[in-house]
Amino acid sequence: MNERNYKIQKIDDYRWRIPREGKMRVAGIVYADESMMKEIQKDESLQQVINVAYLPGIVGHSLGMPDIHWGYGFPIGGVAAFDMEEGVVSPGGVGYDINCGVRLLSTGLCRMEISGKLESIVDSLFVNIPSGVGSHRKDLKLSQQEVKNVLKNGAQWAVSHGYGSKEDLEHIEEKGCIFGADPELVSSRAIERGLAQLGTLGSGNHFVEVGYVSEIFDEEIARTLGLEKDGITIVVHTGSRGLGYQVCDDFIKVMIRASGKYNIELPDRQLCCAPLNSPEGRDYLAAMACAANYAFANRQMITHWVRESFERALHVGPKESRISPVYDVCHNIAKFEDHLVNGQKKRLCVHRKGATRAFPPNHPDTPAAYKAVGQPVLIPGDMGRCSYVLVGTEKAYSDTFGSTCHGAGRVMSRNQATKMAKGRSIAQELKEKGILVRADSRATLEEELPEAYKDVTEVVDIVQHAGISKKVAQLKPLCVIKG
């Protein structure tokens, strides 16, 4: 990788401006501190912030969150909003894993109660939730028509088929179903990929992690979210699996043609796009909603198997385990939202690619139970350190189109991580720290080495100091299943 000289201006301790020049339609703003900014300049992510600023109809700034790193098309940790009349939608601004996201579950259990039973919990989870490359459920056979119902109704489909309860839906972004999904726009190949993989975790950085609340930063908000010190929590990280990848793939072909048709100049083909009000743009959004709904259903079904696994491993009933979703957020998505642009309320299409929505207290889309405190934001870290629960703020709403970071962000390529892990047993190292890991492949564990990631605490401190989210609680891992 060649280091480049970007023209960067420091705005304050946590924000950096990439001034508008050349074909950029707006300036870029990146959230980071001084030392992080040095690291960020080593890969191509700032060029990607610049590239996004070229796209027609972009409003405000092309944004980078502190977990920004080199992606394809948009940077990972990228946020951009587009005007409804002049703006575009780009599948590369959402990513292949459409509605990859995170769900946090709280429980009625505390750390002491399960300390001797972790081994059976992790084994039970590993058996009940298929993971790994091309994982599929042998016990779940869906017809093409049924998959279309999943695509239309998302987590609501899952609940109506016995996976969890109606109350769960209140604690999911968009109540687990994005409006406007049209399964007829999803290719048969995408459905074929979706048929076999619903209810599976997949591989790479996807996981189910059992942990506990290790620190509380705001007692009152934590109480509202149902989190207390030493309480057991579960984090689920997965997305739309092969179905989402195929929808993205199919529409990139459509968008390459559309970019030519609408004379959109592209700095990177992966940024191919179409006007929001074109047939191509509308079709993509309707297909994207299908993949997003599939991912919501996926996390809802996995929640059901998490509940079953706990009940089996601990020999308790649902009334004792009391496993319920705190919240479920998307971090690869494009959505229509109202924001203030130069003091005027405008409808925009906000792309979040490796970024989380962070709506403030009293926003109409902040769930009823959290109206007073703001929308929960869930930020998982690496396997060995910790994760965070935050809430959205007014400042996020005014400065970042209601967005914040989504995770730790890699600092090491998978290749480097594997080299670093040579001769070590990552599972053993984690066990010595009190963390049990079950993984489908040893390679995944090596690639997901804790040091391969930025320290999530540093990332979260930046969004806290910049005021675009507020820290509520820290979670520490006890056991993890990986793909």
Added chain:
Amino acid sequence: MLKYKLIDHTADIGIDIFGDTMPQLFSNAAFAMFDIIADLSTVEKKDTRIIAVDGIDKEQLLVNWLSELLYLHEIKNMLFKEFYINDMNDIQLKATIHGELLDEKRHVIKTAIKAVTYHNLTIIQENDHWRARVIFDL
């Protein structure tokens, strides 16, 4: 001659692919992808398929070719190790590919590739050789 080399990409994986001719470049790209996915030393040539792919230009043809193979891997559970381009131009190709059905007892899957991206995608000819760069989404 080196068929390909890995390039460091923070989140995903990228490869530089080399070939004396375009067909060789495409064949080496497919080999590189399966070499990343699995340990090919244990894969046998029990199954032969003929596939045809098209695209709007050579870059998209390369993405579509690799995506088609990825689909056969993921959904038909296939691993391939040899690739012969029978006929090709900038917008279409026909190939004969050899491999076998994935057998978890014998085969080791190393990396799951989600998709073949267009980011930084290049195909260039220099000094009678071809080289290409492809970034995969993992």
